[in-house]
Amino acid sequence: MLSTIRVRYAETDQMGVVYYANYLVWMEVARVEYCKSVGFSYEEMEREDGIFLAVAEANCRYLYPARFDQEVTIETTLSGAHPRMVKFAYQMRLAGGGRKLASGETKHVFVGRDLKPAQLPEKYWANFGIGGSAPQP
Amino acid sequence: MLSTIRVRYAETDQMGVVYYANYLVWMEVARVEYCKSVGFSYEEMEREDGIFLAVAEANCRYLYPARFDQEVTIETTLSGAHPRMVKFAYQMRLAGGGRKLASGETKHVFVGRDLKPAQLPEKYWANFGIGGSAPQP
Amino acid sequence: MLSTIRVRYAETDQMGVVYYANYLVWMEVARVEYCKSVGFSYEEMEREDGIFLAVAEANCRYLYPARFDQEVTIETTLSGAHPRMVKFAYQMRLAGGGRKLASGETKHVFVGRDLKPAQLPEKYWANFGIGGSAPQP
Amino acid sequence: MLSTIRVRYAETDQMGVVYYANYLVWMEVARVEYCKSVGFSYEEMEREDGIFLAVAEANCRYLYPARFDQEVTIETTLSGAHPRMVKFAYQMRLAGGGRKLASGETKHVFVGRDLKPAQLPEKYWANFGIGGSAPQP
Numbered sequence: 001m002l003s004t005i006r007v008r009y010a011e012t013d014q015m016g017v018v019y020y021a022n023y024l025v026w027m028e029v030a031r032v033e034y035c036k037s038v039g040f041s042y043e044e045m046e047r048e049d050g051i052f053l054a055v056a057e058a059n060c061r062y063l064y065p066a067r068f069d070q071e072v073t074i075e076t077t078l079s080g081a082h083p084r085m086v087k088f089a090y091q092m093r094l095a096g097g098g099r100k101l102a103s104g105e106t107k108h109v110f111v112g113r114d115l116k117p118a119q120l121p122e123k124y125w126a127n128f129g130i131g132g133s134a135p136q137p
Numbered sequence: 138m139l140s141t142i143r144v145r146y147a148e149t150d151q152m153g154v155v156y157y158a159n160y161l162v163w164m165e166v167a168r169v170e171y172c173k174s175v176g177f178s179y180e181e182m183e184r185e186d187g188i189f190l191a192v193a194e195a196n197c198r199y200l201y202p203a204r205f206d207q208e209v210t211i212e213t214t215l216s217g218a219h220p221r222m223v224k225f226a227y228q229m230r231l232a233g234g235g236r237k238l239a240s241g242e243t244k245h246v247f248v249g250r251d252l253k254p255a256q257l258p259e260k261y262w263a264n265f266g267i268g269g270s271a272p273q274p
Numbered sequence: 275m276l277s278t279i280r281v282r283y284a285e286t287d288q289m290g291v292v293y294y295a296n297y298l299v300w301m302e303v304a305r306v307e308y309c310k311s312v313g314f315s316y317e318e319m320e321r322e323d324g325i326f327l328a329v330a331e332a333n334c335r336y337l338y339p340a341r342f343d344q345e346v347t348i349e350t351t352l353s354g355a356h357p358r359m360v361k362f363a364y365q366m367r368l369a370g371g372g373r374k375l376a377s378g379e380t381k382h383v384f385v386g387r388d389l390k391p392a393q394l395p396e397k398y399w400a401n402f403g404i405g406g407s408a409p410q411p
Numbered sequence: 412m413l414s415t416i417r418v419r420y421a422e423t424d425q426m427g428v429v430y431y432a433n434y435l436v437w438m439e440v441a442r443v444e445y446c447k448s449v450g451f452s453y454e455e456m457e458r459e460d461g462i463f464l465a466v467a468e469a470n471c472r473y474l475y476p477a478r479f480d481q482e483v484t485i486e487t488t489l490s491g492a493h494p495r496m497v498k499f500a501y502q503m504r505l506a507g508g509g510r511k512l513a514s515g516e517t518k519h520v521f522v523g524r525d526l527k528p529a530q531l532p533e534k535y536w537a538n539f540g541i542g543g544s545a546p547q548p
Contacts, residue, residue, distance in 0.1 A: 014457075015463050015465070015526075017526070020435060020439075020466040020469055021432040021433070021435035021436050021439075022432070024431060024432035024435065025432050028431075028432075046425075052426050054426070054473070054476070055431040055473050056472070056473055057470070057471070057472050057473065058431055058470065058471050058473075059468070059469065059470030059471070060468070060469050060470070061467070061468050062465070062466050062467055062468065062469075065465070065526055115426075115428070115476055
C-alpha cells in the first residue's frame with residue numbers, strides 16, 4: 001500500500017527540514033490508509049466495537065531529510081499480526097522513485113475503552129490475515 | 138495569571154521562528170493554568186460533569202517572532218463570562234519584562250458530550266465571577 | 275481555490291474532535307496551494323529572493339467540529355493585497371457540499387531573512403493582482 | 412538529568428491519551444535540558460558553529476498511557492558519544508515516583524548547514540565526555 005503526503009510548513013523546524021516526530025504522524029496517515037485498503041475501518045472498530053489500536057512501540061531511522069512542499073510516499077506493509085497485536089513497517093521516499101528518506105516500524109496492541117489489552121474482534125481477522133491459513137475445526 | 142513556557146524545537150519552523158499555530162497551543166496551556174488558579178479544574182468538569190469547553194473563536198496578532206529556547210510569559214485575563222460562554226485574553230511577552238510577542242483572544246462555549254451547547258454547572262459559576270455581583274433572591 | 279485534506283488522528287484531541295490550533299495548519303496548507311494555483315511559489319521566493327511571508331494576524335471561527343478521517347475542503351480567497359501585505363480568507367466545509375465547519379482569515383507581511391518588513395519583489399505582483407490596474411509607463 | 416513537563420490538551424488524541432508522536436517531542440525537551448545541564452548550548456552550536464544535531468534514529472516503547480494535565484518526568488542519560496555521534500536514553504514516568512510510562516532512545520549525528528556529516532567542534536567534547544579519559548599528550 002502506497003500513501004502520499006506533501007510536506008507542510010508546520011512540519012518543518014528551524015533546521016529547515018521536517019521535525020523528526022512528524023514522521024510518526026506520516027506513519028499514522030499511511031497506516032490508516034493501509035487499514036482501509038484491506039477493508040478495515042479504524043473508525044468503525046473504535047465506534048462500534050470499542051476497540052482501539054494502542055501503539056506499543058515505534059521506531060524510525062532517518063536517512064535523508066525531507067523538506068517543505070516535497071511529496072513523500074510511504075509504503076506500508078503488515079509485518080506481523082495475531083489477535084492481540086499487529087506490526088507495520090514503513091518505507092518513506094521522495095515521490096517519483098526518489099531517494100529513500102526514512103524507514104520505520106510500529107507495533108500495536110488492541111485495547112478496550114479502559115485501555116486494557118483486548119482481542120481484535122474475529123470479524124476483522126481476515127483483514128490482517130489472522131487465522132487464515134490454519135484449519136478451522 | 139502569568140504562565141511561562143519555554144519554546145520547543147518542535148515549535149519552530151523553517152523561517153527560524155515559532156510556527157504561528159503554536160501560539161494557540163500556548164494560549165491553551167495558559168488558559169488551563171488560569172482555570173486552576175481560580176480553583177476550576179478543566180479535567181474534573183470533563184470527567185465529572187461531562188461538560189467540555191469548546192472553542193468558538195480564536196484570534197492572534199503576531200508582533201514579534203519568538204525563537205527556540207526563549208522563555209515566554211503568557212498573561213491571561215478573563216475578558217467575559219456568562220453561563221454559556223467564557224472569553225479569555227492573552228498577552229505573550231519575552232520573559233524578564235521583555236518585548237511583546239503577540240496578543241490573542243479566545244471565546245469558548247460550554248458543550249455536553251454530544252457537543253451540543255450546555256450551561257456551565259452552577260457550582261463553577263463563582264470561579265468565573267458569573268452571577269457574583271447580582272443579588273440572589 | 276479549493277483544497278482538500280483528510281483529518282489525521284494526530285489532529286484530534288480528547289474531546290474527540292479536531293484540536294483548534296490545527297485549523298491554522300489547514301489554512302497554511304490551503305494558502306500554499308492557493309499560491310501555487312496563481313503561479314506563485316512560496317518555496318522559490320524564500321530560496322531565491324530571501325523573502326518570507328510572516329503571519330501578522332490570524333483568526334478562526336469554529337462552527338462545527340471536524341472529526342477523524344473526515345474529508346475537509348478549504349476554499350481560499352485573496353481578500354487583500356499590496357506590496358507589503360496579503361490577506362487570505364478561508365471557508366472550511368465537510369467535503370461533498372457538506373456542513374460548514376469553520377471560517378478564518380490570515381494577514382501576512384513580507385519580511386527579509388532578518389524578519390524586518392520587506393516588499394514583495396515586483397515579479398510576483400501579478401500573482402496577487404497588485405498594481406494590475408495601474409498604467410505601466 | 413530529570414526534566415518535567417505537564418501534558419497539554421493539544422498533545423492528547425481522541426483515544427483520551429497522549430498521541431504517540433508527542434513522546435518524541437518530550438524527548439527533545441529533555442535532551443535540550445540535558446545538554447544545558449552539562450554546559451552545552453544547542454542554540455549556540457547552531458548559531459556560532461553552524462553545527463546541527465540531526466536525528467539518525469529514534470525509538471519509543473509505550474508502557475502506560477499519559478493523560479491530560481499529568482506531570483511527567485523524563486530522565487535523560489547519555490548512552491553513547493563520539494565526535495560524530497551522540498546517543499541519549501530516556502525514561503518517562505508519572506511525576507512523584509509514579510508509574511513508568513515509556514522509554515526511548517535517540518541517536519544523533521552532527522551535521523553542517525548543508526546537512527552533511529560533520530564533527531562536533533572539540534570545544535564541546537568535554538560536555539559529552541568525549542576523549543575525556545584518554546591521556547592528552
